[in-house]
Amino acid sequence: DAKTTQPTSMDCAEGRAANLPxxxxxxxxxEYVYWYRQIHSQGPQYIIHGLKNNETNEMASLIITExxxxxxxxxxxxxxxxxxxxxxxxxxxxxxxxxxxxxxTGTRLQVTL
Amino acid sequence: xxxxxxxxxxxxxxxxxxxxxxxxxxxGHNSLFWYRQTMMRGLELLIYFNNNVPIDDSGMPExxxxxxxxxxxxSTLKIQPSEPRDSAVYFCASRSGxxxxxxxxxxxxxxxx
Numbered sequence: 071d072a073k074t075t076q077p078t079s080m081d082c083a084e085g086r087a088a089n090l091p092x093x094x095x096x097x098x099x100x101e102y103v104y105w106y107r108q109i110h111s112q113g114p115q116y117i118i119h120g121l122k123n124n125e126t127n128e129m130a131s132l133i134i135t136e137x138x139x140x141x142x143x144x145x146x147x148x149x150x151x152x153x154x155x156x157x158x159x160x161x162x163x164x165x166x167x168x169x170x171x172x173x174x175t176g177t178r179l180q181v182t183l
Numbered sequence: 184x185x186x187x188x189x190x191x192x193x194x195x196x197x198x199x200x201x202x203x204x205x206x207x208x209x210x211g212h213n214s215l216f217w218y219r220q221t222m223m224r225g226l227e228l229l230i231y232f233n234n235n236v237p238i239d240d241s242g243m244p245e246x247x248x249x250x251x252x253x254x255x256x257x258s259t260l261k262i263q264p265s266e267p268r269d270s271a272v273y274f275c276a277s278r279s280g281x282x283x284x285x286x287x288x289x290x291x292x293x294x295x296x
Contacts, residue, residue, distance in 0.1 A: 104284070113187075113274050114226070116284025170216065170239065171285060173226035 074158045079178040082152075088145040090177050092158030095139040101162055103134060104171065105143045107154040114157065114173070117143065148181045155179070187288035189275050195294045201263040204291045207256055208277030216285065217250055217260050218274040226274075232258065265295045 075093040082088040094103065104119040118125055118132045120141075125132040131144040145152055157176040188207040196202050208215050216231040230240040232252045240250070247266070252258040262269055272292050276285040 106284075113276070113287030113290050114285070115287070119284065170228050170231055172228065173218075175225060 074160055074174055076156075076158050076174065076177045078175070079180065081180050081182060082145075082148045084149055084181050084183055085147055088148040088152065088179060088181070090143040090145075090156050090158075090179065091140065092143070093140045094158070094160045097138050097160050098162070101160050103132065103138075103141045104159040104161065105130070105132065106157045106159065106171075106173070107152075108157070108176070109151075109154040117156075148179075150181050150183070153179060153181045187275055187277050187286050189273075189288035189291050191291060192289065193292045193294075195296065196265055198266055198295055199264045200295075201261065202265045202269075202293060202295075204260040204273050204275075204293070206258045206260070206275030206288060208258070208275070209279070209286055210256065212277035212279045212286070213255070214278040214280075215252060215258050216276040216278075217258070218276065218287075219271045220274060220290075221271045229260070262293075265293075267295045270294050 073096060102119050102121050105117040106114045107117055108114045117129050118127055120132045120134055122134055122138055134141045155176040155178050157173050159171055187209055190205045214233050217229040218226050219229055220226045227242055229242045230250045231238055235252045235255055248262055250260045270293055272290045274287050274290045276287040278285050
């Protein structure tokens with residue numbers, strides 16, 4: 071799997087947009103970008119994934135640069151409950167055979183009042 | 184949908200004892216993953232199954248660890264004999280198929296004294 075680089079930590083004021091960057095300069099053409107988060111004492115939670123087009127769901131938006139070497143996860147209106155460690159993972163597509171997610175160290179997002 | 188169910192939530196055992204962790208994946212999910220999380224090493228994949236068959240157990244630390252999936256609705260991770268360095272939070276996750284994210288359980292916090 072391609073290596074990813076994320077800032078160790080970030081702060082965001084409640085109600086503002088949280089923009090979490092991820093560099094994946096060695097990404098291959100068929101590799102997807104996945105984002106998960108882990109709130110304290112809970113299991114990781116799937117947020118969103120994409121290949122090359124921008125994606126949006128009820129939780130977040132994923133912006134992938136045209137060269138696919140980096141991406142940004144956007145939480146449009148961060149709340150205190152969004153305080154968590156956010157993991158950016160790059161991996162080949164999920165085919166008929168299960169393949170694994172490898173977690174790095176992630177970005178610790180602290181949302182403050 | 185009750186999600187991925189793990190038991191017990193907490194386990195405290197003495198060194199040398201056998202420990203069995205249990206996981207019930209989401210009905211219909213055909214892939215199951217066991218992860219371990221510690222402060223020092225983060226989230227590590229131990230083993231994963233596809234259609235009840237172990238696909239990759241390269242993350243299993245040593246022979247003291249074993250995992251089984253006798254049917255589509257149940258899996259166990261056993262440590263025998265347990266050691267203090269096995270203390271960690273153990274997560275189970277399942278996935279329904281290509282393109283879907285993983286759903287994690289709440290984890291089992293294991294303490295070996």
